[in-house]
Amino acid sequence: QVQLVESGGGLVKPGGSLRLSCAASGFTFSDYYMSWIRQAPGKGLEWVSYISSSSSYTNYADSVKGRFTISRDNAKNSLYLQMNSLRAEDTAVYYCAREARDGSHSDYWGQGTLVTVSS
Amino acid sequence: QSVLTQPPSVSGAPGQRVTISCTGSSSNIGAGYDVHWYQQLPGTAPKLLIYGNSNRPSGVPDRFSGSKSGTSASLAITGLQAEDEADYYCQSYDSSLSGPWVFGGGTKLTVL
Numbered sequence: 202q203v204q205l206v207e208s209g210g211g212l213v214k215p216g217g218s219l220r221l222s223c224a225a226s227g228f229t230f231s232d233y234y235m236s237w238i239r240q241a242p243g244k245g246l247e248w249v250s251y252i253s254s255s256s257s258y259t260n261y262a263d264s265v266k267g268r269f270t271i272s273r274d275n276a277k278n279s280l281y282l283q284m285n286s287l288r289a290e291d292t293a294v295y296y297c298a299r300e301a302r303d304g305s306h307s308d309y310w311g312q313g314t315l316v317t318v319s320s
Numbered sequence: 321q322s323v324l325t326q327p328p329s330v331s332g333a334p335g336q337r338v339t340i341s342c343t344g345s346s347s348n349i350g351a352g353y354d355v356h357w358y359q360q361l362p363g364t365a366p367k368l369l370i371y372g373n374s375n376r377p378s379g380v381p382d383r384f385s386g387s388k389s390g391t392s393a394s395l396a397i398t399g400l401q402a403e404d405e406a407d408y409y410c411q412s413y414d415s416s417l418s419g420p421w422v423f424g425g426g427t428k429l430t431v432l
Contacts, residue, residue: 236421245322246358246366246409248421262419296365306356306411306421308377310365 203227203309205297210314217287217318223280223297223311231255231275234300236307237282239293247293250282251300265291287318323348323417324410324424331430332400340427342393342410348422350391353413357386357395360407360426369408370395397429405431 209221221237236251250261250271259271270283280297294315298307325343332338342355349355357370368377370386373393385396393412397404410424 245426246411246423248419248423251420260420301371304420305354305413306368306371307366308368308371310367312365 203299205299205309205311207295207297207311207314210295210316212317212319213287214320215288215318218283218285219287219316221282221284221295221297221314221316225278225280225297225299228299230273230278233302234304235273235280236298236300237271237280238296238298238307238310239291240296240313241290241293244293249295252280284316287316289318292316292318322425323414323422324412326408326410326424326427328425329428329430331432332397333432334400334402336400337396337398338400338429339397340395340408340410340429342395342424344391344393344412344414344422346391347416348391348412348414349388349393351415353415355386355388355393356411357384358409358411360409361403362406366409400431402431405429 204226206224213219237249252259252271268286272281294313296313297311299309301308354372358366359369360366373388374386383399387394407426409426414422
């Protein structure tokens with residue numbers, strides 16, 4: 202069965218950095234686009250970034266462009282999100298999600314990892 | 321302010337039918353892009369409930385159904401059960417934004 206397990210969240214000061222990881226299993230990771238989606242406490246969902254199956258294409262929400270970098274290692278079945286220059290408004294649960302074959306939605310989500318940006 | 325508009329809350333008694341609306345515009349739902357729905361049970365990650373406007377993934381009960389018309393979409397839940405109490409989010413694609421996916425603000429379903 203498809204499993205996505207995020208790690209790397211925690212408390213970081215404004216301006217700091219954090220690297221999130223997502224370990225994938227139960228499917229051929231290298232065949233799928235992957236995304237990061239976040240949810241601020243008590244708020245709705247916000248798409249953050251996606252990466253193509255071969256890492257050729259990436260895209261970012263305007264709110265994180267220039268500060269966050271998505272990457273993947275298909276040999277390790279892993280997805281990453283490098284977050285720099287963190288701000289208080291980046292505080293959220295970050296979900297790793299597999300994109301459906303047609304790229305229109307996410308068909309599987311991880312359990313999420315909490316990132317708190319506070320001094 | 322979310323690009324897709326959902327009512328903040330809906331409620332219904334066990335066994336009843338409820339609907340949740342998702343209103344967009346000519347750059348997303350109205351442009352013909354599919355609408356997808358996710359269910360988020362308390363304290364858990366979102367789970368795909370409906371994809372491609374009206375399709376259910378394997379394992380989702382047929383009590384859940386989706387439809388789309390014009391610039392709006394709807395999620396209907398019949399035979400309401402206590403375990404349906406959750407947050408529901410719609411999602412689509414928007415051609416006017418840099419990011420591909422947009423979400424509704426979410427609707428809290430309370431089973432009375």
